[in-house]
Amino acid sequence: MVQADGAGRSLPRKENDLFKSIVKFYETKQYKKGLKAADAVLRKFPNHGETLAMRGLVLNCLERKAEAYDHVKRGLKADMRSHVCWHVYGLLHRSDRRYTDAIKSYKQALRIDGENIQILRDLSLLQVQMRDRHGFLETRKELLRLKPNNKMHWIAYALANHLCDAKETAIQVIDAYSNSQEERSATYEDSELALYRNTILEEMGRYDEALAHLEATKPLIVDVRSWRERRAEMLLYTRRQRRRRSEEEDDDDESSTTSEEAARSAWIELLSSTEASGDNYFYHRGLQLAVLPEVSAARCREIMRTQRACELPTDAIELSFEQVERLDETYASLATRFPRGEAFLWIPLTYAPRGPAFERMLDSTIRRLTKRGAPALGSSLERLWEPKAGEVVSGRSRGREACELTLRLADAHVASLREKGRYGGDPNGGGTVLEPPTSLLWVSYLRAHCLEWLGDLEAALETIDECIRHTPSAVDLYEKRARLLKRSGDAAEAAEAMDSARTLDLADRYINNKATKYLLRAGRVADARRTAALFTRPEGGDSEMHLREMQATWYELEIGRALAARGDVGPALKKFVAVHKHFADFVDDQFDFHTYCVRKMTLRAYVSVLRFEDRIRGHAAFRRSALAAARVYLGLYDAKVSETRADAERVEPEAEITENDAAAAKARAKRNKQRQRKARAREARAAREGDNLDAPSADASKPKQQHQEDDDPEGLKLLAESRPPLVEASDLATQLAEFAPSRPETHALAFDVAERTGKILLAVRALSRLDQRCVAAKYDKLDGFYAPEAALVDRLSRFVVVFGRAALADGVVARVARTQIARLCGGGGDEEDLGKLVVAKIRAFAADSPVLPSRVAAATALARLEPAATDATAWVLDAALEEHPSRKPLGVKHFENALRALKLDIRADPETVDAFRATAARRFPRAPAFFLPDDDNNNNNKTPPH
């Protein structure tokens, strides 16, 4: 890795040979021998910089970090003009994942020896890892210039161009390279390069060319499936592109029908290529679009690139009667050709318009799948009951209507199966043999699922109990029962039920995990730990450490929340931080692929990994852990503030603290605290660095993978070492803003931080983003709840409380803030009276969104500004009785939150609180949160599930 050429400067021959041997020993991992050789040189030349540096590098591999850094630094001091020393320093940084520092060192080395291939190569890896795309391009260009006969340099240069969006150049480089090849054959490498080139053409929108290129390179291709998929996809786009052009030129396109036919048969061929490919929804998407030539090329490509899992073009496209017929015909003929392909029967149900035909289809789906024994049928049907944002709803049976229809059909079959042993209204008379007993079981199970979705949890429980009496050995049924109890608001009973389901099959990790999760939701942390430990490796050490090694993020998030809910801040933070570390590891895991993929020519996969890694922190697990950690930090900060305030009040009991003074006091307290914390953090950091010098850092020790005991189970060290809570929280808010910019909680958090730091413009920016960037969430009215707007009115009212006075000041800042807030309140009105504007906005929102969580947010916001207003509590009470006509009913959590808000935030009078409690108790009779204060003698200490 380190080049010895021209190095070993000014050493006599013997020592120079020894120096070269150090490099060799290092590269062959013979570290002990390397040390010996270095010692031999240093005996005679104790200040030889490059030898010192190399000795440090070897020590680093022996996990002797402190000595390693010491040696390398001494080496550098002795020989600042040596590229070897700088290179080694870079390698050291890299091994500790300090990539930016490593890049600096490499660049320093290159300043001395600009044509050092090894250093250039190492630099390019770091640049692509850090996504310094243009730096990467420059370095690759230099490498290609220096060694144009190396094939990898061509490929990497093409790739660098592609990453920099210089696609045209990328194609040219690939072509230049390919043309220089004497003979091309169907090897993996040539095949992959051709397909890679093809994806670039596609990204440029040059579909005709891509298609022609596919045909031309066919003899080279070994990945035939990919080739066929690409061809089928290009056929979708080209004919549309051509047709559009011909329409523009008013030209008759004769090839259009034949190419439509070609596209269709290409997709059908793919669907029928293997047993499993009939269930490949990517192929189904292609087929649907091939059957719907009306859809534009751009829209086709968008659908093909963005739809996931079982999503279909017909979910998002309104269909004419004639189009439905065309699709139906296609699927009908495929269903006869491939009788085992379930998707051909299922898919027509998902786009069928409302009406008797749809009902017949739904009925036959229920028969077919319950007969086969499909517990997931209800979940599959939920895509009809709960259409996602952007899906076509009009003209189709969706929402409650679809669920109620399913329930009606299931009811009829349950009755008939019980009575006659046959499905109801069996069209064929059912033959002489009766249905197997499982048909009744699964229809009843579906019935329970419908009832659950419709919010009739008691009836669902009754139904599931019938199922259990029918087949008492089926774990799935107990799992469902536990879930129903959870939805009824009884977390404790739910945990009991899931745990007893677990005992039925001790070898089933799935049910074990479920039981763990339910125990955590019920606050039984110790039991949950024990349960989770059952599926960790018994032979070594701490099961919590093992779960961390396995990157079990779901577990860490759940246990972190459970710990945070009961105030165990340190341990909770530890879990959230662990999730963050996993993501850092995921990003780091790319590193090896930078060389590997280019060498092995797996370019398509490589580019898609890079793009995936760019977005990885947008994953829900990252989002949730960041948010949860930030909330913990904010809680810590608030606790400190109120502590300080209490101290201040003790000293000056006469000092009255008004709202705005409180904000100032907060800021003062914060500054003091920050100063203290900074000092403490400095100490901690010094101590930590001291530690690091002896012990290998956590990351470096990773390859050892030994089961160590956790040295900080309470997270005390973590808390001591972290920066002031507001700094940590604001750091997390920044990360969320980058990786989850369209989530309302991101900007709500940004506001919550700004509110505490007293930064008015940041607060305003957070509010505007909440309004503008969460458009998708805004229209995602799954339960008729406008999450971004609810967060917005809540924060607007807090803005008035915290920044109200500041916003009235003179100057640009205050003016900008005023204008923005007024705009967020719907414009118009007097900018000088923000309180009034916000109150009007709150009232408008409450009127517009009559569902409970919106009303709770509005009422909380109103109570904050106008404590005397009486309509706030009425909003909540009305909403509690309201039922959305077509949506899934609200879950118990919304009611629990509402009750808490009524008591603590809205400060409603006891009668109102009790009226709400009674309403909630009627809907959720099992939920301890709504028991009369008299009956909950056991439930006082129970924290409601979050």
Add this chain to the structure above:
Amino acid sequence: MGERPTLDVSFGDIHTQNVQQLRKLNEHTFPVKYLDKFYQEIPTLSKDFTQFAYYGGFVVGAICGRLEPMPDSTTKKRLYIMTIGVLVAYRECGIGRKLLEYLLENASKHPEVALVYLHVQTNNETALHFYAKAGFEKVGKIEGYYKRIDPPDCFVLCKPIHLDTTDPARITAALGLPTDTTATTAAAAAD
């Protein structure tokens, strides 16, 4: 009404990981309750005579047989069927028969198994008919065998496997029954 379908069941071992499913099955199938000791013993028994029957992925029936020493022989064993049960909803679909066949077929592969026997409550016509069809014969009756259910009496049914005698007296002796079939109480209880 049509005829009940014959269900295509598969068999699976009963081990400590899934023995609680047997408990659920028994609780919903038999009028008597078995003690924890029973469920601890089952996973230790030979899988040749102790099996679950699965249909559609779930346990729908089970047979639990135990090899016991013969009082009058050192080489021969007798095979006692402790329980054979099929969930109510899955009855009359041939599952019990298949479980019994499984056990009998394995028994015939074990030369030391002299006979198979079991107890049936005297009023259980269905069971008596079921075993008669499988070649079992009544060899005795024990009064007051059951403690908590009525009638408390049971028949002892037996089917010879590798038996070197046809002498009914030897059989009743092997089962520890008095030669007089209207014998008095036996000590054993269902659990």
